[in-house]
Amino acid sequence: MKTTVSRRTFIKGGLAGTVVATVLPEKKSQAATFEGYPDGMGVLVDLTRCVGCRSCEAACNEEQKLPQPDKPFDDFSVFDEIHHGQKRRTDETRYTVVNRYDVPGLDHPLFRKIQCNHCQEPACLTSCFVNAYTKTPEGAVIYNPNVCVGCRTCMIACPFNIPTFKYSSAFNPRIMKCIFCYDTRLKEGRPPACVEACPQEALTFGKRNKLLEIGRQRIRETPDKYEDHIYGEHEVGGTAWMYLSSVPFDQVGFDTHVPKEPILNYVKDFLGIVPMVLTVWPALFAGFHLLATRKDWLKNKNEDTHEEE
Amino acid sequence: MRTRKKMLQATLAIAIGGILLWPEPGRTMEAADAPETVEINSLARLYSGVDFNHAMHTEIASCVQCHHHTTGGEVTDPNCIRCHAKSGEADTVSCKECHSSDRFSKDDLSKRDNPALYHIDKPGLKGAYHLNCVTCHQKTGGPTGCQDCHTMTEAGEKMFQTGQHAPSETTGGEHSGH
Numbered sequence: 182m183k184t185t186v187s188r189r190t191f192i193k194g195g196l197a198g199t200v201v202a203t204v205l206p207e208k209k210s211q212a213a214t215f216e217g218y219p220d221g222m223g224v225l226v227d228l229t230r231c232v233g234c235r236s237c238e239a240a241c242n243e244e245q246k247l248p249q250p251d252k253p254f255d256d257f258s259v260f261d262e263i264h265h266g267q268k269r270r271t272d273e274t275r276y277t278v279v280n281r282y283d284v285p286g287l288d289h290p291l292f293r294k295i296q297c298n299h300c301q302e303p304a305c306l307t308s309c310f311v312n313a314y315t316k317t318p319e320g321a322v323i324y325n326p327n328v329c330v331g332c333r334t335c336m337i338a339c340p341f342n343i344p345t346f347k348y349s350s351a352f353n354p355r356i357m358k359c360i361f362c363y364d365t366r367l368k369e370g371r372p373p374a375c376v377e378a379c380p381q382e383a384l385t386f387g388k389r390n391k392l393l394e395i396g397r398q399r400i401r402e403t404p405d406k407y408e409d410h411i412y413g414e415h416e417v418g419g420t421a422w423m424y425l426s427s428v429p430f431d432q433v434g435f436d437t438h439v440p441k442e443p444i445l446n447y448v449k450d451f452l453g454i455v456p457m458v459l460t461v462w463p464a465l466f467a468g469f470h471l472l473a474t475r476k477d478w479l480k481n482k483n484e485d486t487h488e489e490e
Numbered sequence: 491m492r493t494r495k496k497m498l499q500a501t502l503a504i505a506i507g508g509i510l511l512w513p514e515p516g517r518t519m520e521a522a523d524a525p526e527t528v529e530i531n532s533l534a535r536l537y538s539g540v541d542f543n544h545a546m547h548t549e550i551a552s553c554v555q556c557h558h559h560t561t562g563g564e565v566t567d568p569n570c571i572r573c574h575a576k577s578g579e580a581d582t583v584s585c586k587e588c589h590s591s592d593r594f595s596k597d598d599l600s601k602r603d604n605p606a607l608y609h610i611d612k613p614g615l616k617g618a619y620h621l622n623c624v625t626c627h628q629k630t631g632g633p634t635g636c637q638d639c640h641t642m643t644e645a646g647e648k649m650f651q652t653g654q655h656a657p658s659e660t661t662g663g664e665h666s667g668h
């Protein structure tokens with residue numbers, strides 16, 4: 182139970198695997214066969230139960246000590262908000278949001294809670310160059326804010342658009358995303374704050390393996406109520422947070438075109454084409470330099486605005 | 491996948507349980523014996539408890555609609571009938587005797603790890619109340635808003651950052667940073 186798969190372990194399987202794979206194509210890498218921790222926890226989100234009460238959002242804000250929202254959590258006008266043609270998404274001020282979907286032919290709206298899905302083989306983790314992410318044996322994908330350089334690679338790699346950044350007053354870029362309440366709850370075996378707050382038990386917390394059993398039982402016992410699919414069982418190689426729905430998943434905002442295998446495999450294929458060290462790194466270092474300069478620039482800019490106030 | 495053996499174990503466990511809890515005959519409760527109101531408040535924190543008008547609900551719903559197999563008639567759910575057609579009434583009609591108020595605690599989760607257990611998905615007390623009430627209210631046009639049934643407490647206003655804890659007007663409006 183003590184070991185954690187850090188980026189190093191992944192990269193050993195990933196990068197070393199790539200090198201090995203070029204020489205001995207028949208040898209499988211470790212990472213590609215990693216099937217997740219057997220006792221990893223997860224959450225099964227049942228859209229047929231969610232009533233859009235936003236209790237989960239409020240509980241998350243409190244638990245994670247996030248900033249005050251623009252509107253109270255019992256204000257349901259947020260469901261009508263559209264930003265750049267899209268419904269609300271998670272960002273550095275809110276690790277989870279609930280959105281409403283009006284599905285044609287249904288007499289009531291459906292609601293969907295969004296947060297990090299805590300992938301079994303997270304693309305954010307495998308893509309990070311400074312080892313900021315960790316997948317813990319309990320199932321959470323957490324990060325070390327102290328080593329992040331703010332390069333935003335994870336933001337682009339994540340298939341669910343989850344990681345966002347805070348450029349705080351200390352000028353440290355900081356990844357901001359749902360951490361499965363790891364520090365305060367999951368580590369001690371307690372359910373996340375959002376799960377505990379949900380009145381409808383739309384969020385079921387448990388071992389991922391058990392949740393699959395529960396999901397299948399719900400589908401088997403009430404086949405008219407559910408799509409015969411558990412979103413996240415296989416998507417991107419499996420996620421710890423999974424979903425049940427009464428309508429096809431693309432009608433409630435899910436990306437149904439994500440690959441059924443880990444994003445890592447794709448990264449690996451890409452890396453296999455040209456040795457990354459020769460091509461990408463110079464560009465990356467140039468990028469880091471720009472970022473460092475940007476920090477100074479931001480600092481100056483902030484000081485300027487301070488003076489204006 | 492559930493094996494035949496496990497199914498058998500589960501059925502056996504239920505059968506034995508059934509014999510031990512077999513009710514004495516003629517114990518069926520009359521709706522008139524039931525309480526007028528039931529105060530549902532064991533979990534109240536963010537919202538005040540509910541003074542549930544039990545008498546009124548006995549007029550518009552039959553006992554089994556809420557009490558499943560515990561009182562007032564035969565089981566009707568086809569999934570339940572598979573095992574419980576002859577289970578008879580249970581010893582208790584109280585929700586909290588079967589639906590745990592510490593759902594998702596370590597203890598609750600480890601109990602559900604038992605491979606012989608069929609009811610791995612039994613809702614906790616809070617879930618049982620809301621799923622039972624809200625689902626029916628949605629179908630029958632009953633009240634479904636949170637505060638239609640219970641008023642928010644001071645603790646609730648704090649967590650929901652509403653009422654006296656609402657964001658001030660100056661910070662309100664469009665979500666910043668986009």
Ligand code: SF4
Nearest residue numbers: 297298300303305339
């Ligand atoms: S959903 Fe995105 S941020 Fe969360 S673990 Fe998966 S890849 Fe990482």
Ligand code: SF4
Nearest residue numbers: 241359361362373375
């Ligand atoms: S698991 Fe914790 S951090 Fe993640 S959405 Fe729920 S309350 Fe927020």
Ligand code: SF4
Nearest residue numbers: 231232234235237379
């Ligand atoms: S608390 Fe539960 S029912 Fe309410 S919006 Fe969140 S997931 Fe849906």
